[in-house]
Amino acid sequence: MVNLGEVFPNFTASTSEGTITFHDWIGDSWAILFSHPADYTPVCTTELARVVKLGPEFKKRGVKLIALSCDDVESHKGWGKDVIAFADCKMDKLPYPIIADEKRELAVKLGMLDPDERTKEGLPLTARAVFIIGPDKKLKLSILYPATTGRNFNELLRVVDSLQLTATKKVATPVDWQQGDSCMVLPTVSKDEAAKLFPKMEVKSLPSGKEYLRYTPQP
Structure with missing residues (x-):
């Protein structure tokens, strides 16, 4: 395996x-x-x-x-x-x-x-x-x-799109993502770096107050 x-x-x-x-x-x-x-x-x-x-x-x-x-x-x-x-x-x-x-x-x-x-x-x-x-x-x-x-080979196309995108950009793709949808900024990207790389980034407000749900338009 x-x-x-x-x-x-x-x-x-x-x-x-x-x-x-x-x-x-x-x-x-x-x-x-x-x-x-x-x-x-x-x-x-x-x-x-x-x-x-x-x-x-x-x-x-x-x-x-x-x-x-x-x-x-x-x-x-x-x-x-x-x-x-x-x-x-x-x-x-x-x-x-x-x-x-x-x-x-x-x-x-x-x-x-x-x-x-x-x-x-x-x-x-x-x-x-x-x-x-x-x-x-x-x-x-x-x-x-x-x-x-x-x-489901449509799912495999979707996966390929995600793999090829995330191989070169500092993003991940969220649940049910499709080509062209918003992406998530990787947790390893600092706040300052994220602001530079993804100027249109939006941070979702959560009860914990932690700013880890960071969305950005697909790079």
């Missing part, structure tokens, strides 16, 4: 687009690795189709996408045609690769197995993991869903 802030493990793997070495594939981009229990399964197909639809939004943010499933490359390629048809998009192949993890080596290494959901052979299914990795190859976010629950 990888902890936040740690360098994400590098690996070489076969994918639907050929063999890759993960860190080289990321390059200087952000990346999202999202895993799936199996090819030709209903929830997974809806997820991959949603990612096809949202591909341009992730591309605008400089984010590369890569999926993983515990089936072989040929299965991935065939499944990709179903995904494209379900997404109702005109393209010859998926706009992102799918890693083949037939031996479940990556699923085990990255802590992605679902103990409660198994294949007909009795093997544990890969859970629906999401890893967001920065250009520095460090893990910025991880979410682990059970095999039975589909993910």
Whole structure:
């Protein structure tokens, strides 16, 4: 299992687009690795189709996408045609690769197995993991869903917006934040520095009298 802030493990793997070495594939981009229990399964197909639809939004943010499933490359390629048809998009192949993890080596290494959901052979299914990795190859976010629950990829876009903003600005994003909403000034920023950096800052009055809820328009 990888902890936040740690360098994400590098690996070489076969994918639907050929063999890759993960860190080289990321390059200087952000990346999202999202895993799936199996090819030709209903929830997974809806997820991959949603990612096809949202591909341009992730591309605008400089984010590369890569999926993983515990089936072989040929299965991935065939499944990709179903995904494209379900997404109702005109393209010859998926706009992102799918890693083949037939031996479940990556699923085990990255802590992605679902103990409660198994294949007909009795093997544990890969859970629906999401890893967001920065250009520095460090893990910025991880979410682990059970095999039975589909993910919300609009939420992942929102998270990417927050991660990219807070990576360079001294702010945090509050509950339910969306792109363009007000942000919170970090507690580590002194009062004097905050006044200089965020001239439109507003401090919320609280019963404690402590001035820690400091809002500012999105930098």
